[in-house]
Amino acid sequence: ILDDVLPRLLPAPHAALVKGKARLLQTLAKIQRTNSMPNKAGLDEIREILTLALQMDPENAETKALLTNLTKMKQLMQMYPQPPPPEGAEGADADVLIVGAGASGVGMAMMLTRTFGVDPNRVMLVEKGNEVGDSFRKWPDEMRPAFSLHCEHPSGKEYASYLAAIVESSKFQVLKRTTVVAIEDIRQKSNVPLFEVKLEPREGLANVVRARYIVWAAGEFQHPKKDEKDTGIAGSQHCTHNSEVRSWSELPGDDYVVIGGFESGVDACVNLARAGKKVRVLASTPCWAVQTSDPSSELAPYTASRLRKVMDSQFKDGHKPVLMSPLKVVKVEKVQGEDEEDIVHGMFKVTAxxxxDLPVARGPLRDDDYDADSPESAPTVEDDSEGKTLVVYTGNPPILATEDSSGASVLPHFIYSILLTRTTTTTLRQ
Known part of the structure; x- marks a missing residue:
């Protein structure tokens, strides 16, 4: 077999070398024609092609020489001065100002500097919290992001430390304990963005900086919205937002209602069950049953795996949760008297x-056969007539984990960054 295949493999290193040389010549010709530095991503692609050629033919001197010259070229790029700002933006203090130094903000800074070659000194991050990754440090102790570091699923504090290490090694400038209170578009030319940003540090006087672009990457987890106008739930101020929980196991009582599903709601459900508490989840979508090819619309594998364990009939560490959907919670009340049969003063009444009922989303390569104890076959509401009211009671404040009130519900799947370029004055308070 090898005798038959080997002759066909021999041209592969040569083909990769020719392709790498062609891309490099195109890049050099463009530099000469435009008198501008090449795109870093393009050089990385050429390196990958030549590296592949060298792996297939480790002794090829020409490939080695090209890779060496490519490395020198990238080193020269770092020494090459950044192009001056366009006319109308000469007074900018930064090319890009990023609001928020969490996963989104730090990731955006890395992409701008490492992929697109923006000078790190021209990128500024503004963080309202005390440290980089502040919102991760406020996560409940049991909450784990679906990322991998040296451990499979680090805690929020561990992930925040990882982000801080990236900022330090990348030498990004971060203004901590500082709030963005206003942004004003002061451009002089319609095609040259320039913004004036009013900053309010926790200590010291307010100041103003100018930036050509603003990236909003502040997230929402650290700003829980519990007012009725934000949640659409009357009496939602009686709830405990999941960002206010330091540890699920330390919560008093043994009976909880979780309002909302997806990552935040299911995480609360799993950790409450593991802590030996009875849990009922009221969700608008049966997220535990959604299986599509779009990872942003279903539970992360890590979350789904943990849910299956507490839903299993063999789960002995606590009570099997009750998952109910599709339900829209409309009211939360604190019972003030014993005017309702078997209801104790001080309990909470949740109306949904x-x-x-909509068909459960199913993507390709999915098995429709489900185990009887799997979350996918968890019970929904007994009376499933559309518009039917369901009332449940709990002795503890319901846990609010809806998508509308916290960006954490979609954190493992999405990074939000909004580029502000319209002519507008925007006031940003909380």
């Missing part, structure tokens, strides 16, 4: 309305 049954929504319309």
């Amino acid at each position: 309305v049954h929504g319309k």
Whole structure:
């Protein structure tokens, strides 16, 4: 077999070398024609092609020489001065100002500097919290992001330390304990963005910086919204937002209702069950059953795996949770008297309305056969008539984990960054 295959493999290193040389010549010709530095991503692609050629033919002197010259070229790029700002943006203190120094903000800074070659000294991050990754440091102790470092699933504090290490090694400038209170578009030319940003540090006087672009990467987890106008739930101020929980196991009582599903709701459900508490989840979508090819619309594998364990009939460390959907919670009340049968003073009454049953999303390569104890076959509301009211009681404040009130519900799947370029004055308080 090898005798038959080997002759066909021999041209592969040569083909990769020719392709790498062609891309490099195109890049050099463009530099000469435009008198501008090449795109870093393009040089990385050429390096990958030549590296592949060298792996297939380790003794090829020409490939080695090209890789050496490519390395020198990238080193020269770092020494090459950044192009001056365009006319109308000469007074900018930074090319890009990033609001938020969490996963989104730090990731954006890395992409701008490492992929697109923006000078790190021209990128500024503004962080309202005390440290980089401040919102991760406020996560409940049991909460784990779906990322991998030296451990499979680090805690929020461990992940925040990882982000801080990236900032330090990348030499990004971060203004900590500082709030962005206003942004004003002061451009002089319609095609040259320039913004004036008012900053309010926790200590010291307010100041103003100018930036050509603003990236909003502040997230929402650290700003829980519990007002009715934000949640759409009357009495939602009686709830405990999941960002206010330091540890699920330390919560008093043994009976909880979780409002909302997906990552935050299911994480709360799993950790409450592991802590030996009875849990009922009221969700608008049966997220535990959604299986599509879009990872942003279903539970992360790590979250789904943990849910299956507490839903299993063999789960002995606590009570098997009850998952109910499709339900829209409309009201949370604190019972003030014993005017309702078997209801004790001080309990919380949660009212929900049954929504319309929709087909559960199924993507390709999915098995429709489910185990009877799997979350996918968890019970929904007994009376599933659309518009039917369901009332449940709990002795503890319901846990609010809805997508509308916290960006953490989609944190493992999405990074939000909004580029502000419209002519507008925007006031940003909380």
